[in-house]
Amino acid sequence: MAYQENSAMTKSAGSGHPSARFAAPALVALALALCAPLCPAQEMAQDQGPAPRLASDPHADSHIAEAIRQVSAERIRQTIEKLVSFQNRSTISAQDEASIRAGTGIGAAREWIKAEFERYSKECGGCLEVKTDRFTEQPADRIPKPTEITNVYAVLGGSDAEQAKRIVLVTGHYDSRNSDTLNGTDPAPGANDDGSGTAVSLECARVLSKAVLNKIKFPATIIFLAVAGEEQGLNGSKHLAEMAKQQGWKLEAVLNNDIVGGDRSPQQDASVVRVFSEGLPAAASEAEIRRIRMLGGESDSTSRELARFIADVGRSYDAGVKPLLIFRLDRFLRGGDHYSFNQQGFAAVRFTEFREDFNHQHQTPRTENGIEYGDLPKFVDFNYVGHVARLNAATLASLASAPAPPANVKMQTKALDNDTTLTWEPSRGAAAYEVVWRSTKAPDWEYVQTVSNGTRPTLKVSKDNVIFGVRALDAAGHRSLPVVPEPER
Numbered sequence: 001m002a003y004q005e006n007s008a009m010t011k012s013a014g015s016g017h018p019s020a021r022f023a024a025p026a027l028v029a030l031a032l033a034l035c036a037p038l039c040p041a042q043e044m045a046q047d048q049g050p051a052p053r054l055a056s057d058p059h060a061d062s063h064i065a066e067a068i069r070q071v072s073a074e075r076i077r078q079t080i081e082k083l084v085s086f087q088n089r090s091t092i093s094a095q096d097e098a099s100i101r102a103g104t105g106i107g108a109a110r111e112w113i114k115a116e117f118e119r120y121s122k123e124c125g126g127c128l129e130v131k132t133d134r135f136t137e138q139p140a141d142r143i144p145k146p147t148e149i150t151n152v153y154a155v156l157g158g159s160d161a162e163q164a165k166r167i168v169l170v171t172g173h174y175d176s177r178n179s180d181t182l183n184g185t186d187p188a189p190g191a192n193d194d195g196s197g198t199a200v201s202l203e204c205a206r207v208l209s210k211a212v213l214n215k216i217k218f219p220a221t222i223i224f225l226a227v228a229g230e231e232q233g234l235n236g237s238k239h240l241a242e243m244a245k246q247q248g249w250k251l252e253a254v255l256n257n258d259i260v261g262g263d264r265s266p267q268q269d270a271s272v273v274r275v276f277s278e279g280l281p282a283a284a285s286e287a288e289i290r291r292i293r294m295l296g297g298e299s300d301s302t303s304r305e306l307a308r309f310i311a312d313v314g315r316s317y318d319a320g321v322k323p324l325l326i327f328r329l330d331r332f333l334r335g336g337d338h339y340s341f342n343q344q345g346f347a348a349v350r351f352t353e354f355r356e357d358f359n360h361q362h363q364t365p366r367t368e369n370g371i372e373y374g375d376l377p378k379f380v381d382f383n384y385v386g387h388v389a390r391l392n393a394a395t396l397a398s399l400a401s402a403p404a405p406p407a408n409v410k411m412q413t414k415a416l417d418n419d420t421t422l423t424w425e426p427s428r429g430a431a432a433y434e435v436v437w438r439s440t441k442a443p444d445w446e447y448v449q450t451v452s453n454g455t456r457p458t459l460k461v462s463k464d465n466v467i468f469g470v471r472a473l474d475a476a477g478h479r480s481l482p483v484v485p486e487p488e489r
């Protein structure tokens with residue numbers, strides 16, 4: 001049975017009396033009918049013309065839909081099997097010339113990924129700039145001696161000179177491990193962890209660069225990244241995120257794919273992929289935490305808005321898999337590269353399959369008591385990885401097509417007042433704006449009101465009762481990430 005976000009609710013309603021399962025929806029409908037005169041939507045309808053739409057209306061761009069159809073599960077299979085062929089991709093495995101020539105160790109994996117990006121670039125007339133971020137990590141817990149770590153990435157520059165400064169990024173880690181983090185020689189296939197995420201990054205690069213060749217324009221820049229050092233302590237992503245911060249990158253979104261192989265265990269739910277996002281930002285100062293506490297903004301980090309954006313993409317495009325938002329930084333006892341970006345103040349989320357099989361991660365391949373251990377390609381569902389790649393590609397393309405999110409978004413709180421006045425600065429490329437809002441206890445945006453004129457609307461909705469966001473949209477309907485207003489007194 002497919003897992004659903006509201007399954008807990010259905011379950012509790014269904015427990016006990018058998019008729020309760022059928023009574024519950026009727027009660028909800030009745031409650032909605034009774035509440036209608038008080039609902040924000042109705043309030044708007046009476047005072048301001050047309051009622052706001054539900055914020056969850058799907059809106060797809062046919063060019064993006066066509067681009068994501070090019071994702072190939074077969075290509076993904078080839079990528080993952082190639083990565084596995086390097087035997088051991090531990091960050092402390094071999095990277096000398098002889099090993100690279102022999103096709104073993106992380107050095108060979110790195111050179112192959114770089115060559116793949118270069119091949120895609122050649123196919124799109126040089127549209128990708130292939131780069132490396134190389135540094136030497138000093139000895140630490142899981143790094144016995146000074147070790148060179150290399151992140152490999154491809155940049156698809158934006159088509160608009162000004163908008164190109166905005167960046168969206170997809171990443172996976174190409175390093176692997178077996179049962180011993182300090183073993184750089186015995187097999188560490190890492191097909192799922194994280195051959196799958198690396199394959200997502202590469203496949204997004206292939207199809208979106210091809211889309212550009214087919215004359216689709218992305219005004220903002222897209223970066224396709226493969227990092228190393230994840231298993232030794234997020235070293236590669238930390239270095240790149242710090243570089244992005246130091247160099248002032250306008251990095252709007254980071255999609256980290258780690259363990260998206262859809263392990264073929266019987267309890268797997270291949271219809272969803274989990275999307276983890278932090279609540280309180282790791283980078284928030286004490287003053288910011290105080291403000292968040294005052295405003296009830298615990299569920300409105302930029303990473304959380306990115307997660308909601310992905311939910312919207314999931315409703316708008318047929319990726320083959322639906323995002324299942326998890327309002328939590330990561331799984332228990334685990335971490336990932338998105339956190340390196342969160343620590344530098346960037347919006348970053350983690351994609352991970354619904355149910356992990358821990359016998360197939362971080363394990364030296366072997367059979368014990370009839371149980372087969374090891375992160376092998378045969379446990380990976382390549383179609384599933386393809387679906388996750390489609391969801392990622394649609395998200396990247398949607399963000400890179402959209403105008404910049406509105407800047408300096410404020411909510412006027414100078415006087416006691418039951419209406420809400422919002423203000424913001426115009427965004428480059430915006431044809432209109434949308435104010436979205438939701439009940440303080442709702443997980444996702446519920447209502448949307450279009451603002452076609454000006455950047456200072458007053459809504460007949462009380463700021464005390466809801467959470468607002470403002471997003472920009474272009475003439476074709478591409479939406480930016482929403483920005484939650486700051487109170488201005």
Ligand SMILES: [Zn+2]
Nearest residue numbers: 193194258259
């Ligand atoms: Zn991993």
